[in-house]
Amino acid sequence: MAINYSKLFNRRATPQSQAIPGSGQVRNSAGGYSWEVTDWQRLDRFLILGAEGGTYYIGERDLVKQNHDAIIRCIKENGARVVDRIVEISDSGRAPKNDPAIFALALVTTHGDVAAKTKAFANLSKVCRIGTHLFHFAGYVNAMRGWGRGLRNAVGNWYNAQEPRELALQAIKYQQRDGWSHGDLLRLAHPKEVSREHAAIFRWMLSGQDELGERTVKRKVNCAERTATYAAVGELPALIQAFEQAKAAKGKGEILKLITESNLPREAVPTEWLNDAEVWDALLQKMPMTAMIRNLGKMTSVGLLKPMSAAAKLVVAKLSDQTALKRARVHPMAVLIAEKIYAQGRGDKGSLSWSPVQPIIDALDEAFYATFSNVEPCGKPVLLALDVSGSMGMAKIAGSCLSAREASAAMSLITAATEPDYVIVGFSAAANGHGGQWGGGEPGITPVNISPKMRLAEVVKEIEKIPMGGTDCALPMVWARRQKVNVSGFVTYTDSETWAGNIHPSQALRNYRDQFAADAKAVVVGMTSNDFTIADPKDRGMLDVVGFDTTAPAVIADFIRSD
Structure with missing residues (x-):
């Protein structure tokens, strides 16, 4: 019997369990084949998504190790560029959490050349903006290296560069984290005070806090502890x-x-x-935006936030201030998590409970959209495809209570709120590829009845209705071709751990282009910090972006719009 070579070497329709011939694809964690992202792409994914919690296929420790190794390779290639990227993403508030940026900066101070280390030290205050950040940084570097002159000077400059009023706020608001106190860092850095006020605050940090029992853990450092004394000058x-x-x-x-x-x-x-409504009312008047969002449940539980109360109206007014939201670097995921927890009337941890105030839920919902960068619509038909496979249900975004499945639905609403012509679908595959969802019905595609007018809780309920299956990221293109749907841009929210289909996503896109739209584009929104993407790096009509980057919706629209 003659061999059918076209089945063995087919560049137009290759099962995802095999690599496309000549493509350079690698085996992903699910057993399928995808492209490997570059170390610089992985740096971006880590800075924005982190590695906390791991993924369905990769444990937290292994995921951190993989990202750690990729970042070091970037540092060895161009450490100054790494610092620029860290500062750009951290300082603009594009990431849900700042810890990945702090960790990456500590890596530069350990593995970078002299120029890279100098640049990292010079930008310490742009990445470590508050005391907690500085304590995290101290913990990271202490585990990696010794406290040389450059590091001591950088930490000392962090304290001296702040105005006395701001330094005093740092001293009382962030007294101790992870076993580190300001006194610990002053003893290590031993900065020369730049004013009498700084000297007084330093003295209080070194003696007042310790004497009052604020520092409960003595941190052992891998260098000789230095003493620091400041003359009794200046008033606190x-x-x-x-x-x-x-x-x-x-x-x-x-x-x-x-x-x-x-x-x-x-x-x-x-x-x-802190269980008194009057005390919370006094605090609320000038409470910073992030602190207010974080304490909505507590303020409601003590009876301060009630329907039609002055305090509730003040909260709504603050949440409606888009300028204040951006100035406070409030990340959309922080708002999303706050809305989810506040609307459910109880915390994810502890026994605190409350009766949610509906106008506050509405204000949080509006604030979610306001925290993304301004998006100009592409004005073209867009298909938003949500990977609802099992791996997306297990992965958590930046270690939060939000699964990648929920977060991708929320992200898709930003584009849906902007574009006049869109459709949202969820996809997962049965074991037999395109044979149908669990053996029947649509070929792995489920139209999702969600819109920007819906609240997050409603959106999550709709997503939860869709059965989870295997991952086949080619399904949106296959479905659009079969249904003769005219699409200018496919936007797929996924972890790229695709394996279940009889054709690769890039091949399905080319088939769609051949039959319907030669200029159809595809954007892959990576929802985990793993090593893979379904975007063919040689296809100029495919783009890989990082999920929950505040600039991602604008980048997506611009890419689909452009020629």
Whole structure:
């Protein structure tokens, strides 16, 4: 019997369990074949998505190790470029969490050349903007290297570069994290104070905090601990004095006066007063945006936020201030998580519960859209394809309570809210490829009845109705060709762990182009920080972007719109 060579070497329709001949594809974690992203692409994925929690196929430790190795290769190639990218993504608030950027910066200070290390130290304050960030950085570098002069100077400059009022706020708001205190860092860095006020704050950090028992863990460092003493000059800022008075306050009136007159943050208020609605009302008046979003459940549980209350109206007004949202670097995922938790009326941890106030839920929903960069519609028909396979249900975005499945649906709503002509579908494959979802019905495609007018809880319910199956990222293109749907852009939200189909996504796209639209484009929105993409790097009509990057929707629209 003659061999049918076209079945063995077919560049137009290759099963995903095999590599496209001559393509350079690699085996992915699910057993299928995809393209390997470059180390620089992986750097972006890590900076925005992190590796917390791992994925369905890759454990957290292995995923961190893979990203760690890719980042080091980038540092060895061009450490200064790595620093620029870290600062760009961190300083603009494009990532849900800042920890990946801090970790990557610590890697540069360890593995970079002299120029790269110098640049990393010079940009420390742009990445580590608050005390908690600095403590995380100290923990990372302490595990990687010793405390040389460059590192000590960088940490010392972090303290001296801040105005006394801001430094005082850092001192009382972020007193200790991960076993590190400001006193620990001052002893290691031993900065020369730039003013009498700085000297007074340093002295308080070194002695006042320790004597008051704020530092409970003694951090061992891999170098000789240095002593730091500062002359008894300069008066403590009013904020620190108010903090000390609050700890000794006997009545609520004293606490309210200190909050109102000295603008004490929540962290400076003794715990026994944090179940009082009046205290929270005083805090709310000047509460920073991120702190307010994080404490909505608590303020509702103590009775401050109620329907038609002045406090609820103030919260809604603050959430509606788009300028303030952007200035505070509020990431859309932070709003999304807050909306999900607040609407369910209980925290994911602990026993705290409350009755949600509907206008606040509505305001959070509107704030979600406002936190993305301005998007100009592409004005062309777009198919938004959500990978609802099993692996997407297991992976968590940046270690949050949101699965990649839920997050991709939320991200698709940004494009849906912008574009006049779109359709949203969910896809997963039965074991037999395109034979149907669980043996019957549509070929792995389920139209998703969601719109930007729906709340997140409603969207999640619709997504949860779709059965999970294997991953076949070619299904959207195959379905569009079979249904004769005119599409200018396919936007696929996936982890690229595709394996179940009889044709690769890039091949299905070319077949669609041949039959319907020669200029049809495809955007792959990577929802995990793994090593794979279904976007053919040699196809100029395919693009790989990072999920939950605040600039992603604008990049997607611009790519589909452009010639």
